[in-house]
């Protein structure tokens with residue numbers, strides 16, 4: 308087998324020369340905070356999301372938090388979500404004094420099992436927060452059906468889903484509220500950042516207050532040369548979670564390239580899937596549901612036979628310079644969630660089953676075919692031991 312000199316990391320962002328030049332232009336312009344480039348990024352994102360209003364934030368987490376505030380989630384409320392996600396999804400609910408009510412996942416798609424949502428609804432339920440895990444769109448129709456019948460809001464955690472599509476429609480172009488992340492590990496990046504897509508003007512106003520100190524005008528309006536009025540009012544205590552023009556400068560170029568980058572990710576995912584298909588009893592990739600969808604190709608994840616085997620597998624690959632990650636540990640197993648909400652091991656057997664066995668293989672735009680061949684050969688070697 309060929310020897311790979313460098314470590315193959317799980318994920319690595321691709322940055323074009325144009326992006327670097329744009330960042331330098333912003334640095335030299337004298338304006339680095341939220342300003343014209345952030346506005347440009349927001350209008351390009353809006354175009355990408357079918358003309359819907361898109362607001363940028365310092366992170367996807369900040370966007371999720373502000374979206375929950377905007378829909379009025381407060382102490383004592385409940386928000387239904389999946390335990391099989393990054394902790395940000397539930398942390399933002401807990402931060403507001405509300406309870407994240409977990410609903411178990413499907414063992415094959417790793418997404419929330421919509422059949423179990425209705426039983427988890429109570430008089431305190433305010434919203435459902437599905438997560439498009441790895442970039443595979445959740446089966447949204449039944450979820451919106453429950454939400455419509457019960458008068459609940461839906462905030463889609465679309466951190467993995469830039470460019471994903473459900474039944475022919477891109478995630479973000481329809482539905483209630485979607486929140487995307489531009490963290491460098493995601494499919495497109497702005498170094499750190501995220502955005503919220505929504506329709507209600509009243510909620511847009513609340514988001515912009517939460518994003519910037521509760522001040523009712525943007526700093527750009529106040530200090531740019533066309534500013535009409537330098538006075539402002541503070542109508543609520545808000546956070547400081549705006550995106551900077553430096554971040555947006557990266558984002559505008561990444562957005563131009565994201566469809567091409569996702570196509571490459573899907574090509575590499577298909578290559579993993581095809582080459583390892585004879586091993587599927589021992590190494591079972593995320594299932595393909597029977598509705599029409601486009602996967603963003605954010606993560607390539609698969610299940611091994613047991614937790615011990617998974618841990619051996621990860622160590623075996625690491626020794627051979629291949630980075631992997633076990634995304635995710637189900638959230639109800641973390642001490643804070645157990646102490647605060649009374650969750651315990653055994654509550655969500657499918658999430659635990661997947662959490663013990665899951666592994667994500669390296670997947671990034673710059674992963675080369677020969678590197679991927681090496682990864683697949685190494686996996687075969689592991690199973691031959």
Ligand SMILES: *Cc1c(COP(=O)(O)O)cnc(C)c1O
Nearest residue numbers: 366367368393395466488489490
């Ligand atoms: C990354 C991620 C977030 C948070 O996004 P940040 O931009 O890192 O704050 C939220 N939910 C999920 C599922 C994520 O993977």
